[in-house]
Amino acid sequence: MKEGWEAIIGMEIHAQLATETKIFCACAANFGDEPNANTCPVCLGLPGALPVLNEKVVELGAKAALSLGLNVNETSIFARKNYFYPDLPKGYQISQYDKPFSSNGELTIMTAERDEQGRAGDWKPLTIRIERMHLEEDAGKNIHEGLPEVERFSYIDLNRAGTPLGEIVTAPDFRSSWQAYDYVNHVRRVLQWVGASDADMEKGNLRCEANVSVRRIGEEKFRNKVELKNLNSVRFMQKAIEFEIERQIAAHEAGEPVNQETRLWDEKNNQTRIMRSKEDAHDYRYFPEPDLQPLTVSKQFIEQVKADMPELPDAMHDRFVEEYELSYNDASQLVSDKDLAAFYEATAQASNNPRVSANFILSELLRELNNADKTAKDSPVSAENLAELIKTLDAGKINNNQAKEVLTEMFGNGKSADEVIREKGFEQISDRSTIEKIIDEIVEKNQNQVVAYRGGNEKLFGFFVGQTMKASGGKANPKVVNEILKEKLS
Amino acid sequence: MDVKKIAKLAHLEITEEEVALYTPQMANIVAYVEQLNELDTSSVEPMLGGLTKEGELTETRRADVPHESLGQEKALDQAPSAVAGHFQVPKVL
Numbered sequence: 001m002k003e004g005w006e007a008i009i010g011m012e013i014h015a016q017l018a019t020e021t022k023i024f025c026a027c028a029a030n031f032g033d034e035p036n037a038n039t040c041p042v043c044l045g046l047p048g049a050l051p052v053l054n055e056k057v058v059e060l061g062a063k064a065a066l067s068l069g070l071n072v073n074e075t076s077i078f079a080r081k082n083y084f085y086p087d088l089p090k091g092y093q094i095s096q097y098d099k100p101f102s103s104n105g106e107l108t109i110m111t112a113e114r115d116e117q118g119r120a121g122d123w124k125p126l127t128i129r130i131e132r133m134h135l136e137e138d139a140g141k142n143i144h145e146g147l148p149e150v151e152r153f154s155y156i157d158l159n160r161a162g163t164p165l166g167e168i169v170t171a172p173d174f175r176s177s178w179q180a181y182d183y184v185n186h187v188r189r190v191l192q193w194v195g196a197s198d199a200d201m202e203k204g205n206l207r208c209e210a211n212v213s214v215r216r217i218g219e220e221k222f223r224n225k226v227e228l229k230n231l232n233s234v235r236f237m238q239k240a241i242e243f244e245i246e247r248q249i250a251a252h253e254a255g256e257p258v259n260q261e262t263r264l265w266d267e268k269n270n271q272t273r274i275m276r277s278k279e280d281a282h283d284y285r286y287f288p289e290p291d292l293q294p295l296t297v298s299k300q301f302i303e304q305v306k307a308d309m310p311e312l313p314d315a316m317h318d319r320f321v322e323e324y325e326l327s328y329n330d331a332s333q334l335v336s337d338k339d340l341a342a343f344y345e346a347t348a349q350a351s352n353n354p355r356v357s358a359n360f361i362l363s364e365l366l367r368e369l370n371n372a373d374k375t376a377k378d379s380p381v382s383a384e385n386l387a388e389l390i391k392t393l394d395a396g397k398i399n400n401n402q403a404k405e406v407l408t409e410m411f412g413n414g415k416s417a418d419e420v421i422r423e424k425g426f427e428q429i430s431d432r433s434t435i436e437k438i439i440d441e442i443v444e445k446n447q448n449q450v451v452a453y454r455g456g457n458e459k460l461f462g463f464f465v466g467q468t469m470k471a472s473g474g475k476a477n478p479k480v481v482n483e484i485l486k487e488k489l490s
Numbered sequence: 491m492d493v494k495k496i497a498k499l500a501h502l503e504i505t506e507e508e509v510a511l512y513t514p515q516m517a518n519i520v521a522y523v524e525q526l527n528e529l530d531t532s533s534v535e536p537m538l539g540g541l542t543k544e545g546e547l548t549e550t551r552r553a554d555v556p557h558e559s560l561g562q563e564k565a566l567d568q569a570p571s572a573v574a575g576h577f578q579v580p581k582v583l
Binding site for chain 1: 495499501550551552553554555556557559560561562565566573574575576577578579580581582
């Protein structure tokens with residue numbers, strides 16, 4: 001960012017809650033079904049149809065809110081947001097307005113600036129305010145491509161109309177595009193973690209918008225802000241915000257106006273372009289939805305949801321660092337996915353070696369999983385089996401390279417570590433008397449070399465090691481071999 | 491009374507004559523309803539959801555269990571224009 005300026009960014013995230021059915025009717029909330037098949041009088045907006053709230057929305061909404069540090073309000077009110085658009089059959093969206101489901105949140109995220117190559121600098125905590133998360137229904141989907149006469153017509157699929165959303169709105173507390181980027185990733189992971197949302201941006205069940213303005217450092221007042229839409233991935237969002245910050249600073253410095261407007265990210269040309277100006281801004285004429293009761297949740301219910309909540313990733317990260325003495329980055333990688341974190345913890349405990357477990361999972365297991373296009377959840381090697389392998393490695397029965405080979409084999413055929421080690425004949429010989437016997441024979445057979453070694457030709461030590469390994473079929477424990485050879489040859 | 495703005499929000503096209511006709515009519519309606527503001531309601535809980543006290547005990551939530559939907563054919567049956575399983579509408583941005 002140009003010297004002397006700062007960016008002011010607020011975020012809005014729409015997350016689809018992971019229910020089976022829509023928020024106000026029992027149509028399936030499926031993605032990818034035949035267009036308009038999952039519809040009924042309620043979500044088609046037919047006259048006389050009445051909405052009934054899906055209780056699962058309340059539960060998942062509470063999980064989402066609590067995981068983001070929001071307070072769940074005991075009473076909230078649904079409201080009609082009025083506007084005309086073909087994907088909104090009723091002519092209004094049932095949303096919430098002055099009494100949202102949850103409000104007054106504070107959330108601490110970890111964030112880092114990135115260099116030109118996208119490498120993260122120091123990770124630092126940033127606490128931001130989340131103003132609210134309210135519940136609402138989604139609209140249908142407009143289709144502008146791939147159907148007849150698209151230059152004259154648009155097409156509507158109402159399967160998505162009425163699927164439940166949580167809209168999460170922050171205060172304007174971000175000062176850089178990377179802070180906003182880390183925030184969206186934080187929200188995405190936490191919502192997946194607690195099971196509130198699949199939070200998959202590609203499928204459109206997590207969508208974000210950014211409000212961006214800039215001001216000179218020291219200025220108190222905000223300048224005009226621009227709303228950014230059509231941000232189809234976290235990376236595009238970051239680029240769009242970055243572009244917008246530079247565009248606005250340049251305009252202010254040149255004395256040109258920065259208008260309050262909505263702009264879209266244009267992926268092809270790597271820039272934002274205007275969608276609508278403030279003059280076209282909507283007047284939504286909100287009023288309380290007369291067809292729905294106020295939504296009340298008891299203190300008891302909120303306590304129960306809290307009690308059932310899993311340990312959140314940030315808390316788990318800090319515990320891994322503390323309890324298992326992992327590095328910041330290793331712990332971060334392990335908690336990037338809930339199943340991976342659980343897999344790690346099970347392995348660490350069963351093997352009683354948290355550090356080697358972390359190394360092995362992060363380097364070896366993740367590589368195998370990536371190659372097979374799998375995740376920790378469907379790993380062919382169980383945590384118990386991996387722990388067995390780590391214990392065997394720890395006991396010095398096999399070496400590191402052999403352990404890697406065994407893992408690859410276990411990954412391929414699902415056998416236990418012991419079975420693979422036996423089949424491969426990897427079991428090391430560490431028994432002193434067995435190795436001593438082999439060495440005695442070698443010393444006996446190679447008297448000339450023994451004399452030369454004792455005469456000062458120390459390089460010959462390697463020759464004896466080689467002979468011993470060869471005679472043992474590569475199974476002798478090298479450490480024990482060294483020890484015994486030193487004794488015998490001195 | 492900005493009748494033009496209200497007409498625009500409601501997607502209605504009205505003529506200047508109609509603006510002249512409706513402006514006093516709508517002002518009358520609003521004035522009529524505004525009489526309610528003369529009542530002191532500070533001690534009355536707002537009623538939302540349209541149910542009586544007894545009605546408040548009515549179950550107002552449902553379980554998250556899918557029911558059969560109408561299906562594509564029925565859903566589109568009454569549409570003025572349906573093409574390839576979709577509602578067809580004039581081009582929107």
